[in-house]
Amino acid sequence: MMGRAGRRHSLLARIGDLALTVLAVGGTVCVVLVPLAFFFDISLILFKTGSMGPTIPAGSLAVVREIPASQVRVGDVVTVDRTPLPPITHRVVDIGAGEGASRSLTLRGDANESNDAAPYTVANVRLVEWSVPRLGYAVRTVSNVYAMSAITIGTAAIVTWAFWPRVPERRTSRRRSSPSRSDQAGPGSGVPPSSSGATPRGDSTVGRLFVVLAVLPGVVAAVLATPGRARADTTEDVTRSRHLTLISVGDRDRMSNMTPNEPVPWQVGVLAQTRQPGTVSISLSARGPLAADPDGLQVMAxxxxxxxxxxxxxxxxxxxxxxxxxxxxxxxxxxTLSSMPTDQQRWVLVTASLLANSTASGSADLVVMATGSGDQASADGRVGPLPRTGTNLRTPVLAGTGALLGGLLLMLVTRRHRIRIRIKQQ
Known part of the structure; x- marks a missing residue:
């Protein structure tokens, strides 16, 4: 009968095969989704806020498909681009005429009490086909650098396990004293080695190779195809002094996680409250290592x-x-950007961006300063590049490569050790 060690080995082998099968299915799905996204303009978005709740609550993952604006109907949930602002995803409540293929769309979030501030004139939109609540949280977690590192290390471990040298298993007999036919067979006996009960490795190796080839592209596709956000989380901060009020409006998360060639807006409203007429001067400055790099942060106002x-x-x-x-x-x-009478207001729109292929690091503080009527107030907006723990794949790639090389080295050492044992036994 099969011993305890044999049963344990058989159980581990089954668990490993099951894990490979599950990963292969997931990898195949990812590989199929990539060409679908390329040829049919299908992509994924994450809903960070609950403006579309309860229909699409915060944390949902949605599948969207790009279509011409002429095909949009009232009641559709669409994503529109608002360069330089981030995209927004709301329901269409009215459609107006536009120039050529463009349409003027009035949108409104299901959870909002009023329509968006102004219609969006667009030629193309991304139509929300379907969504899954809370799945976005899981995808965002997997997109973390630590999760990606774990995925690559796990993939390396699977590759190592798939090609690990295995000792042929032999069937045990109840009568251990009597040698089997394969034990009696010599080089010239005419008895094929496979008749001893050894498990042939040809089909097993080919099967594992096929599974690994299905897993690897899927993992790469899943890691690289990070869904975008459906809507930015814009916040307002109010700074008040004796006579001046500054209103800072921006997406703090997007400002501190900038990516090259994606401008990020930040606006500051300047208002004065004084009975005496006067003039308020508005200026802009920057400080920090990112602002000192000439090839890093770019600013316009x-x-x-x-x-x-x-x-x-x-x-x-x-x-x-x-x-x-x-x-x-x-x-x-x-x-100095501008000046204004104390009975008026001014809104400063600062647009920050990073040059293409920028390797700048650190952060910078953009400061809008208002001075007038014997008073002074300022609003700060911290900006910086996306941390290297974000879309930079160096860490997970190095981790996976190290794990794979380590596994291959261990496999080589183990194979040589087994060869030495067989030579000594002969």
């Missing part, structure tokens, strides 16, 4: 008499007061 909506001045009188350029010019000394 514009002024409007009203609050900016979707990157546009509502009265059409927005004025660019600082051309796009390196933040180093703001690090040496502050630059």
């Amino acid at each position: 514009a002024i409007c008499a009203m609050r900016w909506v979707q990157g546009a001045c509502p009265d059409g009188r927005g004025e660019q007061v600082l051309a796009d350029g390196p933040a180093t010019r703001l690090a040496a000394h502050s630059i």
Whole structure:
């Protein structure tokens, strides 16, 4: 009968085969989804806020498909781009005419009491096909660098296990004293080695190779295809002094996790409360290591008499007061952007970005300063590149490569050790 060690080995082998099968199925699904996303414009988005609740609560993962705006119908849930602001996903409540293929869409979140501030004129949108509640949290967790490292190390372990040298298993007989036919067979006996009960490795190796080839591309696709966010979490911070009020509006998370070629807006409203007429001066400065790097942070600024909506001045009188350029010019000394009477208000739209292929690190503090009527107030906006623990795949790749090389080295040492034992036994 099979011994306890044999049964344990058989159980572990079955568990390993089951794990490989599950991973192969998941990898195959990911491999299939990649061409679907490429050829049919299908992608995934995460809902960070609950503006579409309870239909699509916060933390949901949704599948979206890009379609022309002319195909949109009232009641559809769509994602529209708002460059330089992040995309937004809401329900269509009205459709207006636009130029050519464009349409003017009025959107509203199911959880909001009013429509969005202004219609969106777009030529293409991403239609939400279906969504799964809370699945976004799991995807976001897996997108973490530690999870990706664990995935790559696990994949390396699977590859090592799949090609690990195995000792052929022999069937045991109740009569251990009598040698089997294979034991009596010599080199010239004509008895094939497989008749001894040894498990042939050809089919097993091919099967494992097939499974590994299905797992690896799937893991790579799952790691690289990180879903985007459906909507930014914009916050407002109010700073008050004796006569001045500054309202800072921006997505703090997006500002501190910038990626190259993706401008990030931040606006500051300046208001004065004084009975005596006067003038308020508005300036912009930057400090920090990121601002000192000429190839790093880029900044531009514009002024409007009203609050900016979707990157546009509502009265059409927005004025660019600082051309796009390196933040180093703001690090040496502050630059005066504008001035205003104390009975008016100004809204400063600061757009920060990183150059393509930027390797800048650290952070920078953008400071909007208002000075007037014997008073002074400031609003800070901290910006920085996406941490290297985000989309940078160096850590998981190095971890997986190290685990794979370590497993292969251990496999080589084990094989040589077994060869030496067989030579000694002969």
